[in-house]
Amino acid sequence: MTDNLFELKKVSKSFVKAKETISIFEGLDMTIKSGDFIAIMGPSGSGKTTLLNLLGGVDQPTSGEIHFDGKRIDNLSENGLAAWRAANVGFIFQFYNLMPMLSAAKNVELPLLLTGLGRSRRKASVEAALKLVGLDDRAGHLPKEMSGGQQQRVAIARAIVSDPKLMLCDEPTGDLDRATADEILKMLQLLNREFGKTIVMVTHDPEAAKYAKKTLHLDKGQFVKEELMA
Numbered sequence: 001m002t003d004n005l006f007e008l009k010k011v012s013k014s015f016v017k018a019k020e021t022i023s024i025f026e027g028l029d030m031t032i033k034s035g036d037f038i039a040i041m042g043p044s045g046s047g048k049t050t051l052l053n054l055l056g057g058v059d060q061p062t063s064g065e066i067h068f069d070g071k072r073i074d075n076l077s078e079n080g081l082a083a084w085r086a087a088n089v090g091f092i093f094q095f096y097n098l099m100p101m102l103s104a105a106k107n108v109e110l111p112l113l114l115t116g117l118g119r120s121r122r123k124a125s126v127e128a129a130l131k132l133v134g135l136d137d138r139a140g141h142l143p144k145e146m147s148g149g150q151q152q153r154v155a156i157a158r159a160i161v162s163d164p165k166l167m168l169c170d171e172p173t174g175d176l177d178r179a180t181a182d183e184i185l186k187m188l189q190l191l192n193r194e195f196g197k198t199i200v201m202v203t204h205d206p207e208a209a210k211y212a213k214k215t216l217h218l219d220k221g222q223f224v225k226e227e228l229m230a
């Protein structure tokens with residue numbers, strides 16, 4: 001076991017669009033320690049979402065290696081990567097990505113349906129996750145019956161219900177007003193400090209980045225500045 005949760009070694013990523021190769025990263029190195037809370041900032045098109053997709057095993061590098069907890073993951077099969085994701089990563093998105101026809105509890109339960117966990121243990125895990133985000137009284141409500149902040153809290157409960165080590169957040173407060181955004185960011189900070197979750201958060205908002213332990217600035221596929229937060 002290593003203190004480094006993630007290691008990206010000389011990672012390159014390119015896309016082919018209309019017969020043209022677009023290179024996003026070339027030989028990128030990055031280390032994420034267990035317990036880090038990292039904000040990633042940078043101009044539009046600098047590669048932030050592409051980086052999150054590589055970290056989350058949603059996409060694979062064109063070349064280079066990605067190691068998680070000492071094990072190489074970039075060369076896993078599609079099924080292997082899906083299993084790794086289900087066990088290790090919780091995702092949070094700007095627009096919550098909840099299933100509109102499912103209650104809060106059913107949304108939170110979704111990742112557990114892939115695990116083979118029995119019904120009563122699934123129910124207990126869902127209840128615990130909803131309690132942690134302060135929505136135990138909203139278990140039966142549909143997303144449309146909840147505010148944006150409440151929907152994002154359901155999404156956080158869904159992200160943590162299978163107890164992953166890593167949380168990847170893409171603009172988690174981009175659709176929320178300042179006060180609600182601060183509530184969500186405090187919740188992420190609590191999950192990092194008290195529950196040991198390692199968090200990587202893409203954001204355009206310097207106020208949101210203040211909740212992280214450090215901010216990495218990305219420009220044209222390269223880290224150009226690192227800021228340690230107070």
Ligand SMILES: Nc1ncnc2c1ncn2[C@@H]1O[C@H](COP(=O)(O)OP(=O)(O)OP(=O)(O)O)[C@@H](O)[C@H]1O
Binds near residue numbers: 015042043046
């Ligand atoms: N699947 C894809 N196919 C082709 N090009 C892609 C693909 N995904 C991303 N890109 C390109 O990669 C570059 C980086 O995109 P990315 O979404 O990572 O940027 P970003 O920093 O997250 O931007 P934003 O802040 O606007 O969300 C862009 O030029 C984008 O057009």
